[in-house]
Amino acid sequence: MSAVLEAESTLTDRYQTTVPEPVRRALALSKRDKIRYSIRANGEVVLSRSAPEEAADPALLPFLRLIERDIRRHPKRLRAIDGGLAERIQALVAGVEVDLEAPLAAEEA
Numbered sequence: 824m825s826a827v828l829e830a831e832s833t834l835t836d837r838y839q840t841t842v843p844e845p846v847r848r849a850l851a852l853s854k855r856d857k858i859r860y861s862i863r864a865n866g867e868v869v870l871s872r873s874a875p876e877e878a879a880d881p882a883l884l885p886f887l888r889l890i891e892r893d894i895r896r897h898p899k900r901l902r903a904i905d906g907g908l909a910e911r912i913q914a915l916v917a918g919v920e921v922d923l924e925a926p927l928a929a930e931e932a
Contacts, residue, residue, distance in 0.1 A: 846870070 830843035842852065850872040852858065857873035894901060 842870075 828845055828849055830846050832840040832843050834840050842858070846852075850858070850870070852872060856875075859871050859873045861869040861871065863869065
């Protein structure tokens, strides 16, 4: 496999380097992006852009901890959802499609 693009950089005394601009552009890298190094058996190193991590919802973990504490402190409060409530919920959301990957729309004033 022949190289389509070649670039060179220098290691500092602390073993750091700058990713050359043509490589950053080719991999669509931005500041704080993560890069992956794959080292092949023949010594060849492949540099690629790491897949972005899902952004964690900052409210989700504290909310789940709150629920967990409440369940531990008051287990008798837990109740099964009866069939009637489940049917009402299904009726309310029937035909509603939600794209969980879509960003939330800003509220209109």
